[in-house]
Amino acid sequence: KQEVTQIPAALSVPEGENLVLNCSFTDSAIYNLQWFRQDPGKGLTSLLLIQSSQREQTSGRLNASLDKSSGRSTLYIAASQPGDSATYLCASRSGNTPLVFGKGTRLSVIA
Amino acid sequence: GAGVSQSPSNKVTEKGKDVELRCDPISGHTALYWYRQSLGQGLEFLIYFQGNSAPDKSGLPSDRFSAERTGGSVSTLTIQRTQQEDSAVYLCASSLERGGETQYFGPGTRLLVL
Numbered sequence: 001k002q003e004v005t006q007i008p009a010a011l012s013v014p015e016g017e018n019l020v021l022n023c024s025f026t027d028s029a030i031y032n033l034q035w036f037r038q039d040p041g042k043g044l045t046s047l048l049l050i051q052s053s054q055r056e057q058t059s060g061r062l063n064a065s066l067d068k069s070s071g072r073s074t075l076y077i078a079a080s081q082p083g084d085s086a087t088y089l090c091a092s093r094s095g096n097t098p099l100v101f102g103k104g105t106r107l108s109v110i111a
Numbered sequence: 112g113a114g115v116s117q118s119p120s121n122k123v124t125e126k127g128k129d130v131e132l133r134c135d136p137i138s139g140h141t142a143l144y145w146y147r148q149s150l151g152q153g154l155e156f157l158i159y160f161q162g163n164s165a166p167d168k169s170g171l172p173s174d175r176f177s178a179e180r181t182g183g184s185v186s187t188l189t190i191q192r193t194q195q196e197d198s199a200v201y202l203c204a205s206s207l208e209r210g211g212e213t214q215y216f217g218p219g220t221r222l223l224v225l
Contacts, residue, residue, distance in 0.1 A: 034213065042116070043202055043216035044154075089154070098156035098167060099214065106187070 002027045002094055004074045006102035008084045013080055014110050023090035028068045034065050035075050036089040038104070044089065048075070050059040113137075115217035123223045124193055125185060132188045132220045136205030143186050144184050144206075144214060145178060149199040159203075161208075193224045 003026045011017050025033070032051050036044040048064040050073070055067040063076040067103045073090055087106045091099040116135045122148040124130050136143050145157040160180045171177070175193075180186040190197055200221050204214040 021131075036216075041221075043117075043218040046151075046213045046215065050211050091154075096167075098159060098170065100156075101146075101154040103151075103153035 002092060002100045004090060004092055004100050005101040006088075006090060006105050008105060009103065009105040010108075012108040012110060014082060015082060015090070016053075017080050018063065018078050019080055019099075019107070021088050021090075021107070023073040023075070023076070025071050025092045026092055027092075028071050029094055030068060030096055031071050031091045031093040032056055033064075033085075033090060034099070035062075035073075036091065038087045038089060040086075047088075051082055077107075080107075081093075082109050082111045084109050115203055115205055115215055117201075117217040117220050119220060120218065121221045121223075123225065126195060127192055128132075128223065129189065129191045130193055132190075132222070133202050134186045134188070134203030134205075134217060135204070136184065136186070137215055139207070140205035141183065141208050142206045142214075143170075143180060144204045145186070145188050147172075147199045147200045148189070148202060148219070152199075154166065154202065178181045179182055191220075193222075195224050198222055 005024045032050045035047045050057050050066040061078040066073045066111050087104040089104045091101040118133045127134045143160040147155045159167040175191045178188045200219040202219045204216045206214045
C-alpha cells in the first residue's frame with residue numbers, strides 16, 4: 001500500500017529565501033505525482049503534475065522534481081513571498097488506485 | 112461556473128442525524144472524487160465516480176456513508192446517523208477522466224457533529 005510522507009510538517013522562512021519541500025513515497029511504481037497548495041479554510045489548488053516519465057516540471061517560481069528510483073519528489077520555491085504561506089500537499093497515483101496524499105507541510109513566509 | 116462547487120460550505124448537526132453534502136463538478140468532467148480531511152489525518156479518499164457509476168468505493172469508512180451521481184454531473188454524499196468522528200472537511204474533486212489529468216478541487220464542506 002502506497003504511503004506518502006512529507007517533511008518537515010511545518011516550516012518558517014524569511015521573505016526572499018529559496019526553500020525546498022520534501023515528499024517521499026514507498027511504492028516507486030507511480031503513475032504521476034502532484035503538488036497542491038491549500039490555503040486555510042479553502043480547497044486544494046493544483047500547482048504541478050509530474051508524469052512518471054518526467055523528471056521535473058516548472059511553473060513560475062515553482063519547480064517540482066521526481067526521482068522514482070529513490071521514491072522522492074521535491075518542490076522548490078524560489079524567492080519566497082508572504083503570499084506563498086499555505087499548506088503544501090503532495091499526492092501520488094499508482095495505476096488505477098486513488099490519489100494518496102501526504103499530510104502536508106505548513107509553510108509560513110515572514111515579511 | 113468555472114470551478115468545482117460544494118454546498119453547504121458549513122454544516123453543524125447533532126449526533127444521529129443524517130446529512131447530505133453536494134458537489135457540482137466542472138462541466139464536462141467525467142471523473143468525480145470525494146475525499147475527507149480530518150484534523151491531523153491528511154486527505155483520505157472516499158469514493159470515485161466515472162460517469163454515474165462508482166467503480167471504486169474502497170474508501171468509504173462504513174455503511175453509514177453512501178454517494179450517488181446523477182446525469183454524470185452532480186454528486187451527493189450522504190452520511191446517515193452521524194457520529195462525532197465524522198466531523199471533518201469533505202472535499203470533492205473532478206477531472207476530465209481518470210488518467211494523468213489534474214484533479215480540480217472544490218472549497219469543501221466543513222461538517223461538525225455535536
